[in-house]
Each structure stands twice: as C-alpha cells, then as structure tokens.
Amino acid sequence: MNRIEPFQYISELKDHAGAQVELRGWVSNRRDSKGLVFIVLRDGTGFAQCVVNEESVGAEQFEAAKRLGLESSVILWGEVREDERQIGGYEVQVSKLQVIQDAADYPIAKKEHGVDFLIENRHLWLRSTRQWAIMRVRNRVIYAIHNFFQANGFLQMDAPIFTGNAVEGTTTLFETDFFGQPAYLSQSGQLYGEALAMAHGKIYTFGPTFRAEKSKTRRHLSEFWMIEPEMAFYDLDMDMDLIEQFIKAVVADILEHCKQELETLGRNTTFLENAVQLPFPRVHYDDAVRIIRGEQDVNGKNSIQTLEADLEALRAKKAECEKEIAEREAKIAAGGMKKGEVNFNQNKIDTLKNEVKDLDEQLTNIPQWLESARNFEWGGDLGGSDETVLTRLFDCPVMVYNWPAEVKAFYMKRDPNDEKYVKGVDVLAPEGYGEIVGGAEREDNIDFLIERINNEGLPMEAFQWYLDLRRFGTVPHAGFGLGLERFVMWFTGIQHIRESIPFPRFYGRLKP
Numbered sequence: 001m002n003r004i005e006p007f008q009y010i011s012e013l014k015d016h017a018g019a020q021v022e023l024r025g026w027v028s029n030r031r032d033s034k035g036l037v038f039i040v041l042r043d044g045t046g047f048a049q050c051v052v053n054e055e056s057v058g059a060e061q062f063e064a065a066k067r068l069g070l071e072s073s074v075i076l077w078g079e080v081r082e083d084e085r086q087i088g089g090y091e092v093q094v095s096k097l098q099v100i101q102d103a104a105d106y107p108i109a110k111k112e113h114g115v116d117f118l119i120e121n122r123h124l125w126l127r128s129t130r131q132w133a134i135m136r137v138r139n140r141v142i143y144a145i146h147n148f149f150q151a152n153g154f155l156q157m158d159a160p161i162f163t164g165n166a167v168e169g170t171t172t173l174f175e176t177d178f179f180g181q182p183a184y185l186s187q188s189g190q191l192y193g194e195a196l197a198m199a200h201g202k203i204y205t206f207g208p209t210f211r212a213e214k215s216k217t218r219r220h221l222s223e224f225w226m227i228e229p230e231m232a233f234y235d236l237d238m239d240m241d242l243i244e245q246f247i248k249a250v251v252a253d254i255l256e257h258c259k260q261e262l263e264t265l266g267r268n269t270t271f272l273e274n275a276v277q278l279p280f281p282r283v284h285y286d287d288a289v290r291i292i293r294g295e296q297d298v299n300g301k302n303s304i305q306t307l308e309a310d311l312e313a314l315r316a317k318k319a320e321c322e323k324e325i326a327e328r329e330a331k332i333a334a335g336g337m338k339k340g341e342v343n344f345n346q347n348k349i350d351t352l353k354n355e356v357k358d359l360d361e362q363l364t365n366i367p368q369w370l371e372s373a374r375n376f377e378w379g380g381d382l383g384g385s386d387e388t389v390l391t392r393l394f395d396c397p398v399m400v401y402n403w404p405a406e407v408k409a410f411y412m413k414r415d416p417n418d419e420k421y422v423k424g425v426d427v428l429a430p431e432g433y434g435e436i437v438g439g440a441e442r443e444d445n446i447d448f449l450i451e452r453i454n455n456e457g458l459p460m461e462a463f464q465w466y467l468d469l470r471r472f473g474t475v476p477h478a479g480f481g482l483g484l485e486r487f488v489m490w491f492t493g494i495q496h497i498r499e500s501i502p503f504p505r506f507y508g509r510l511k512p
Helices: 010-015 059-067 115-120 129-151 190-200 236-257 259-264 270-277 285-293 303-334 339-374 384-391 446-456 460-471 484-492
Strands: 020-033 036-042 047-053 073-082 090-101 155-157 175-178 181-185 202-210 223-232 282-284 398-404 421-429 434-441 477-483
Touching: 010 020, 010 047, 010 090, 020 047, 020 059, 020 090, 036 059, 036 073, 047 059, 059 090, 129 155, 129 202, 129 236, 129 259, 129 484, 155 190, 190 202, 190 223, 190 460, 190 477, 223 236, 223 484, 236 259, 236 270, 236 398, 236 421, 236 434, 236 477, 236 484, 259 484, 282 285, 285 303, 285 339, 285 384, 285 398, 303 339, 303 384, 339 384, 384 398, 384 421, 384 434, 434 484, 446 460, 477 484
Parallel strands: 047 090, 155 202, 282 398
Antiparallel strands: 020 036, 020 073, 036 047, 073 090, 175 181, 202 223, 223 477, 398 421, 421 434, 434 477
C-alpha cells in the first residue's frame, strides 16, 4: 500500500533516528524552563517528548509554545534523537512549530479526579495515557481473537441483534418496537450460532449483546461484546481443549505485541505468562464447592486461611498508607515548600487516599466473602466472591465443569453418567477477575430438549426453528461464550469494566 500521509507517526520514530520528521498531534503535557519548552506530544500511536529551543525556532514560535494548553493541536518539525531515558526511547529536537488550535481550560487536569467526573467526560478521558493503553490492548485482543479462529478453520457469522421472543423471560431484556411488534435486544447469539454450525461445521459470532439488569457492580455492563463459537461434532472435553488453546493463543499475542501498553498500565504480567505456560486446572463442581468451603486444599493452600491472611495484609497496607498521608500533610502544613513540591505532595496524598478507599472496600468485602465461603451450599451458582475465593488458590485460569443442572440453561446436555449435572464449563480468571468464559455441550436429543423447554415454562412455538436443528441431521455439538470486556479487564489489570469499552453503558449511564 502506498503511503498516504506526508508526515510521520510517533510509533515510527525508531525508523528515523538522526533524520528530520514532521509530527502532528496534541499536547499531552508541557513544562518550560529558561529558553526551553518540553512538550509531550501524543498522536494516537504513542507519546514522545519534543524539545522546543528558543534559539532554534525563534522568539515568536517559542512564545507560542510556552502558551500551549493541554490538548492543544500542533504540527512539529525536528530531528529525531535516540534517548533511552525518554518515553519510547526517542525525543525530537524541534526546529519549527505550527499551532493548529491553542486549547484553553482543558477540564481533565493532571490531578486525581473522581470516577463520576471522568465518566461524564469519557469523550475526553479516552485521550489519557492510561485509557490510550487500555483501548490499544482491546484492539489487539479483538485482532488476536479473529486471527485464532480464522487460522483454525472457523467462519465468522453474524447473529441478529433483534429477537422476536423473550424466550428466557423479560426481566433482563431490553424491549423495543419493531414496526409495531415487540422485539428484544439480544442477550446472546448462541442459538443462532448452533444453526450456523449445522451449516458450516465451525463458526463464531462476534457482536454486541445486552442485559437489562439494574446492576452497577465492577463487572456489569448493559451493552457489551460477545465472542461465541459453535462446533459440530464436539463434546465437552473437546470444547474445553479448544477454550484452553484459544485463551493461551490470545494471551501470548498480547504479551508479544502490547509490551508498551502493559508497561504503561503497570501491569504485573506473571499470571498472564502463567496462562500461556501452565495447563489449566480442570475442577469438578463438587471439588470446587469443597475448596471454597475450606474443606479441600489446593497445593497445600486453604481458601479460608488464605483469605484471613489477605485480610491482615490489607490492614497493614492501609495503616502504611495512612501514615504516609499524615506525614505528607504535615510537611505541607509546615510551609517552606516550593509550589511544585506542594503540588507533588498533594497529588501523592490524593493518590494514597484513593488507595485507602480501595483498601477499605476490600476490607469490607473479605469478611463477607469468608462468611459466604464457609456457608456455601451445594447446588448454588458461583457468585463473584465465590469465584475470587476459588481462583485465589490458583496461578492461572481454572476450569470448573459439570455443573448442577438447576443453575444452568435448558439447552445444556445432561451428563449421561449422572443426570443431576450438565456438561458445562466456566473458565475463571485468576486475581479476582472471575468468569470470562461459559461453555457447554448442547442437548442434541429432541425429546429431552422438548421436556426441558416444558419444564422451564418457555413458549414452545418460539423454539420450533431451534428444534428443527434436532429434527434434521442432529449431531453432538458444543460451544462457548466469552465477554470481550471482562477479557480486557483481566489483560489490563483494571478494576472496573467501565474502562474496558470506549463508551460504557450501564444502569444509570447513557451519555456521553
């Protein structure tokens, strides 16, 4: 492809060391000293320090550079110099500067802001270094997902977003009008994926899905993206093998291609590296229950004892943070500091206070988790705290399989060896990120499927097309679903799902 742009991108600076370049972008940060202005320029591909010297650009351009506000748009010309101390290992010695727009009063300052303020200004928050890194990881995850499936003989197919029947009840569905008929926004493309698999063997759908739950937890969105493969002639064991290969492939791709972004986020990649290198433990639901209750150890570790140790460590960390806050506040109160030093200490105090807030949340949660773990009853689904308790004992993703039929969907195949279980699997990410994949072998016996539909009280007429898949050429088949945003959360190490999608939609949030 012939190059279209007459300028260079920051990501290309490594290819232009010692040469002249033209960069176009926005001022991410600016500081000045006698005769010099230091601009951190961003252009979407990266960040670079650009040094404006009054002797090189002249008094008029130098004064313009000194006045630049955050997010001002500029064109810079200059020489690329290698400097490992700088962002990305290069800086630009500016010889000419053109201001496109001098932005004033940019609302997101270089200080701690509240979550509500940042979400309200999401259209601007996306420009920050942290959000830049998260979105680039998201993009690479999507790319790697497509690469994996396309390389392994899968066809991408599309399921409809509008569905005509609320086949599993309307409590978590968004209803809309479809030319005078009630319609619902899709919760999943899986049933349609099964029809496509009967036509093509191995397919995957990748599209938006919707949940009308009135939930504002760290893990819930009202609109999110799902990847849902379906495979003809697969059983549960084959399904689990594919899931593991898939996750390992995507994680390996991110570790290779997103080093800068993960470093920017301060992400400890130990668990990601483990996901590539270690086999995923496969834990029967019954064993998972015993582990959560503290009745069964994992490699010498006990869930209850581990949580109690976590609680003590958090209390010590909180005391340490509060001590540092008090010390820095005392320094400011004593006076005698330069303005820059006061600002530095105040920003550190704000950061520590936010950390204490997070620690307080964990200190509130863990006693509740302990109570829930000790009293967990067989037959229940795993909540977020149960998943956290279980995965705390493992160093990589864990597969929990063969679930009680009562807590899983009607279309999951019963285990012929014990029909109180279905042949389903949930994959739980470590570090408290919980379920990222849910999969199962599908029921292929039409008589038993009809019985399940009737037992669930679902409208039979809504499923006639689905039952046709069993009437005409039924075969064993399986599939799984993966929520993109939860996957991105785990990769990036962020604590709230709202940061994993460009414009989050959740209960109470429809703008911007």
